[in-house]
Amino acid sequence: EADIYQTPRYLVIGTGKKITLECSQTMGHDKMYWYQQDPGMELHLIHYSYGVNSTEKGDLSSESTVSRIRTEHFPLTLESARPSHTSQYLCASIMGTEAFFGQGTRLTVV
Amino acid sequence: GQQVMQIPQYQHVQEGEDFTTYCNSSTTLSNIQWYKQRPGGHPVFLIQLVKSGEVKKQKRLTFQFGEAKKNSSLHITATQTTDVGTYFCAGSNSGYALNFGKGTSLLVTP
Numbered sequence: 016e017a018d019i020y021q022t023p024r025y026l027v028i029g030t031g032k033k034i035t036l037e038c039s040q041t042m043g044h045d046k047m048y049w050y051q052q053d054p055g056m057e058l059h060l061i062h063y064s065y066g067v068n069s070t071e072k073g074d075l076s077s078e079s080t081v082s083r084i085r086t087e088h089f090p091l092t093l094e095s096a097r098p099s100h101t102s103q104y105l106c107a108s109i110m111g112t113e114a115f116f117g118q119g120t121r122l123t124v125v
Numbered sequence: 126g127q128q129v130m131q132i133p134q135y136q137h138v139q140e141g142e143d144f145t146t147y148c149n150s151s152t153t154l155s156n157i158q159w160y161k162q163r164p165g166g167h168p169v170f171l172i173q174l175v176k177s178g179e180v181k182k183q184k185r186l187t188f189q190f191g192e193a194k195k196n197s198s199l200h201i202t203a204t205q206t207t208d209v210g211t212y213f214c215a216g217s218n219s220g221y222a223l224n225f226g227k228g229t230s231l232l233v234t235p
Contacts, residue, residue, distance in 0.1 A: 048222060057227035058168070058213065073222065105167055107223075112156055114215070114223055116167040 131226030
């Protein structure tokens, strides 16, 4: 089973701050995804990567950026946080076609 | 891009009643997966269907993949309170990221 870790679990931050949400997996999976999910709502794909130096935007327009310099690490950055960014951010790592999700980061921008 | 629609959005049943959620894709899928997300948690993989007309069972859960590989269903027999959560289907075509349906939130009252 994949081990996938997201930090922080919870974050409250002021408007205009730059933040990076961390996601790491220890299984060497090439495919990794970022989803945004409001409570009780659907998952929106915002970024995905098929391997090192590969990143693509998902279907939901997002003001965030991602990088994939190492296989195990797929951080998501918001250059200037806004209240509209308040949501849960879920990172997933893919083994075959099965997605393993991290615990998520619940972000609140005040 | 590929769209995956899921109905119903919500379902409230009495414990012991059956429950079904349906998933439809605008395009033919190479496979479809089902996930369960408990309240406050993250999606957890349940099963993957790959073959046209495939049926798989996990205890009280029955999963079906349509003959045209464009639709799928999840049926729970005799629901229990532990079945509470949101059930997501996720479809993919070769070389494309997983796209999740909006999910069906199941509430089971004793």
